[in-house]
Amino acid sequence: MRFPAEPFRIKVVEPLRRVSREEREQAIREAGLNIFAVAADTIYVDLLTDSGTSAMSDSQWAGLMMGDESYAGSRNFFHFRDAVRDIFGFEHVIPTHQGRVAENLLFSTILKPGHVVPSNIHFDTTRANIEHQGAEAADLVIDEGLDPNALHSFKGNLDPAKLDRLLTERGVDKVPLVMITVTNNSGGGQPVAMANVRAVREVCKKHGVPLFFDACRFAENCYFIQQRESGYANKSVAEIARELFSHGDGCTMSAKKDGLVNMGGFIALNDAEWTQRLTNLLILIEGFPTYGGLAGRDLEAIARGLREVLNEDYLAFRIGQVAQLGELLMHAGVPIVRPVGGHAVYIDARRFLPHVPQERFPGQALVVELYREFGIRAVEVGSLMFGHKDANGKDVFPQLDLVRLAIPRRVYTTEHMRYVADSCIQLFRDRDRLKGLRITYEAPMLRHFTARLEEVTEEPVAR
Numbered sequence: 001m002r003f004p005a006e007p008f009r010i011k012v013v014e015p016l017r018r019v020s021r022e023e024r025e026q027a028i029r030e031a032g033l034n035i036f037a038v039a040a041d042t043i044y045v046d047l048l049t050d051s052g053t054s055a056m057s058d059s060q061w062a063g064l065m066m067g068d069e070s071y072a073g074s075r076n077f078f079h080f081r082d083a084v085r086d087i088f089g090f091e092h093v094i095p096t097h098q099g100r101v102a103e104n105l106l107f108s109t110i111l112k113p114g115h116v117v118p119s120n121i122h123f124d125t126t127r128a129n130i131e132h133q134g135a136e137a138a139d140l141v142i143d144e145g146l147d148p149n150a151l152h153s154f155k156g157n158l159d160p161a162k163l164d165r166l167l168t169e170r171g172v173d174k175v176p177l178v179m180i181t182v183t184n185n186s187g188g189g190q191p192v193a194m195a196n197v198r199a200v201r202e203v204c205k206k207h208g209v210p211l212f213f214d215a216c217r218f219a220e221n222c223y224f225i226q227q228r229e230s231g232y233a234n235k236s237v238a239e240i241a242r243e244l245f246s247h248g249d250g251c252t253m254s255a256k257k258d259g260l261v262n263m264g265g266f267i268a269l270n271d272a273e274w275t276q277r278l279t280n281l282l283i284l285i286e287g288f289p290t291y292g293g294l295a296g297r298d299l300e301a302i303a304r305g306l307r308e309v310l311n312e313d314y315l316a317f318r319i320g321q322v323a324q325l326g327e328l329l330m331h332a333g334v335p336i337v338r339p340v341g342g343h344a345v346y347i348d349a350r351r352f353l354p355h356v357p358q359e360r361f362p363g364q365a366l367v368v369e370l371y372r373e374f375g376i377r378a379v380e381v382g383s384l385m386f387g388h389k390d391a392n393g394k395d396v397f398p399q400l401d402l403v404r405l406a407i408p409r410r411v412y413t414t415e416h417m418r419y420v421a422d423s424c425i426q427l428f429r430d431r432d433r434l435k436g437l438r439i440t441y442e443a444p445m446l447r448h449f450t451a452r453l454e455e456v457t458e459e460p461v462a463r
């Protein structure tokens, strides 16, 4: 597969320390076979997440020096507000220190117990913030979006028929807003089509419900629209973004993704009354409305990052780099989720390790070995992350056991990606020697962050 070479050159380098296999073996043992507990400087290629891990440009770094740290009315706020207005088209712009605070402000302001918020698939922090208000988070992605083998250009689409049904059954009084996540992170970074946004907009209009976007990866989504959706090939990604958001009433965003910064977020919206209520709460928990939990310099870096991320040479490289990793793996027979999304490649761990049963955490076994053998950090998205015990103490497992290789923006070269591909392929050839795992400690909630595990050789007892 051909894709453009890096549309940037390297001005500052961060040395990567290559530690020996013995050191990694010791580090992962001490970490209880949990990759979250491994020190980052023992890792060669870190694909844990694409969030907050971007490399900033020279212009962004220069922007940091232009930080105006006035308590109120910092000039950087106005640059930030204008960038958000230009790109997203919403009138009111409220800075927050990361995406989940934007969600918390929005949902604690407008949700009541018993409400429902539909989306294609809610991201974990979005779902948690909705549930924290005693409301329900409903995932209404199209059926293809749940099938790891279905080939569909816009697997992130929200099913308008499912939405119409939910709004009719629950009644608009129970649904204060509808959300669309672009791209659909929890569904593999799959894009949402403009035609789908229009269709969802129609349903929202019919019922009189506002539409918000979770805009974390908006530029990647708009690039997919340009490449895949008819009628958009000759439009710029910036034009596509304006059109996309013109169908909505507001958005939340973590700037740690397509803002190309290491920290930051915002809410943007048109409704003046909601803005006032959000702002009152913002002052209570984040700060004055012209900084919202961020330094002036951070606001400047976001303002610049939001404009840079729309550069189409960058996006062609970015999406191409992720797609190429997927293709290299696929050609070698490594089972991955298809089509490859915008920010990550997902390995299907159950097909990779058919001899490791689900209760032996095949995804985590693969994550441990990728680190131990190759110094690569991936993350399990499967039985360890989502599995739990039901009321009778019986294990409940998710539908899929995946290993996510998330690619930080502008950080790793094509050669790093080749190293990752070669390592996964080598492990695939050696897969028979991998053993399953057993949990020795787990917390009552979000166990994957702190669980400890050990390797097991014997077969699990039949259920």
Ligand SMILES: *Cc1c(COP(=O)(O)O)cnc(C)c1O
Residues within 6 Å of the ligand: 051, 098, 099, 100, 101, 123, 125, 126, 181, 185, 214, 216, 253, 254, 255, 256, 257, 264, 265
């Ligand atoms: C990362 C993310 C969030 C939360 O943002 P944070 O900055 O991590 O708080 C919300 N939604 C989506 C889709 C995300 O990817």
